[in-house]
Amino acid sequence: MSDIGPRVLIVDDQELIRTGFRMILTARGIDVVGEAGDGAAAVEAERRLRPDVVLMDIRMPGLDGIEATRRILARTRDCRILMLTTFDLDRYVYAALTAGASGFLLKDVTADHLAAAVRLVGTGDALLAPSITRRLVQRFATESETPALHRDLTALTPRELEVLTMLGRGLSNTELAEALTLSEATVKTHVARIFAKLDLRDRAQAVILAYETGLITPSA
Structure with missing residues (x-):
């Protein structure tokens, strides 16, 4: 990890969101090393740029964020993935966590919370503080027929x-x-x-x- 914080790759199919997140993180001393607009591009960009943290949208055309997460983490254990979603209780989020993501954020997160979350995950920890994460796990882990x-x-x-x-x-x-x-x-x-x-x-x-x-x- 660089001295100014984790190196971050932003993945979202909406350019406006990518631009906004880049501005927020850069203003807070976090190095944004690249962007990708879909899952396939994210897998390629991660391999090429070797970021510490990937901010990964879940729902994208083509290869979605869950499968991109699986492919990235099958190749490396050095990258942490933080999922982005517009839904706070979402089966896709649970699937992402089981795929190896280190937590998730809602897209309407505050700027300071976004930066703090990226730094936390960049240290190797998981973003589990919000009680909603535990509710998510309680709901879907107990519903799952196949662990x-x-x-x-x-x-x-x-x-x-x-x-x-x-x-x-x-x-x-x-x-x-x-x-x-x-x-x-x-x-x-x-x-x-x-x-x-x-x-x-x-x-x-x-x-x-x-x-x-x-x-x-x-x-x-």
Whole structure:
């Protein structure tokens, strides 16, 4: 990542939105390295430009944002994808998260929130703070007949299962450390081991997995 922040690729089929987002991010010291107007162009641009973060529209003509996300993340684990949508509870958003996206934003997000979200995802974290993200996962993870993430939890220790359950509820590392009376360094080690054992990209997939495996129920 560059010193001024994550390098960003903006993908949207509306030029006006791409231009607006570019102006917002550039004004806040974030390097926009390119734009793409559809999913196929996004896959090519990511391969060529190697951005840290892709702002990806979900619904686009031709190759949509979900399939573009799958193709990008099948090739690299160094890129984070932040989905853009006009719908706050949208099955497409859930599909994008299971494909490996690190979170999503509504297109009417404020300028400061957009920049903060890009920086957060650029650090390797997932955008899970809005309660709507958890409602989304609760709704679609429990409706799904076929789990989107197939993982064997038997490889986890009892402590790691406890940490994964708390991750699923959206707790930060600081909150986990306080709840478990551990240092943040120890919590980070547990989280890293969970991700490695279960082949998870970030907290977004950890939340989905916690619901789909029944570690957390919608009423929990």
